Amino acid sequence: MTKNILILAGGISKERLISLDTGFQVAKELKKNGYKVKISEPDVNLSKNIKIFKPSIIFNALHGQFGEDGYIQTILERFKIPYTHSGVIASSLAMNKIISKKIFTKNKINTPKYIHHSYKKNYFELIKDIEKKLKFPVVVKPINEGSSVNVFICTKKNISKILNSMKIYKEILIEEFIGGREIQVAIMGSTKLGAIELIPKRKFYDYKAKYSKNAKTEHIIPVDLPKNKLNEAMDLSLKAHKIIGCKGVTRSDFKFYRNKFYLLEINTQPGMTKLSLVPEIAKYKGISFIKLIEWILKDATTEK
Ligand SMILES: Nc1ncnc2c1ncn2[C@@H]1O[C@H](COP(=O)(O)OP(=O)(O)O)[C@@H](O)[C@H]1O
């Protein structure tokens, strides 16, 4: 039976273009395999599109704010149509890096030390605090963005300028800088799908290192680590996936330094272009792009 799949893509977050790329590629793959597909923006026309197209499943290809943080999931619950990836609460917990780091720490998952800065503290006090708790350099980042948007490595010299440029956020996260390797793990339901190592040619795995072909980030699979060490990262990822209450596919981002894993975040809407990391890990494990998409569709549900 042909299924009608409505793909939600685009949106208003800073990751709009990445989401459209994911949406178009998933649509192309589904069409090639006999599905009826419609792409819709998560805007005022969504309700009309659903009424006319009558999808049996909604594939959420959105990233970032209003797509990955529980807001759109709440709206999708109202339509009572199964949708892919995590539900309302898990999406909002995972998207908020402060809340998810608190949950990681409570559950003995190592994550970089941090300061939650809301611009209420005097600048010099903040610097003193950073020197005492974290030491320079530090990583300054938004609490709820993705794709390394507005993530900066800061020294004592340039932090004032960066902090000023981040005032749009009202609240930010300042983390200790963790050197070493960049390793990411994909979880598929309750299965530890696999891991990949990224070796950026740039200063760190920033937006350009992620999406620009010229940046030439190296992807290493399988990851060159002893089996028990790699299993440790996989176990931590599955644990994070479960305690946050995630569903479907997630990707956990780690730094690996001095034989220790530091979980930076768990992504509930990981990139799903053919060249994205989760599809790359899946392919290595013998799961084709269409098989991965079909698994995600089959896993779609509503919470209520
Ligand atoms: N504490 C840290 N130490 C070192 N590098 C970091 C740290 N936090 C982030 N980074 C770098 O920035 C990238 C993006 O950070 P991440 O927390 O995963 O946010 P995003 O949601 O934007 O992907 C990471 O993949 C890593 O390269």
Ligand SMILES: [Mg+2]
């Ligand atoms: Mg990340």
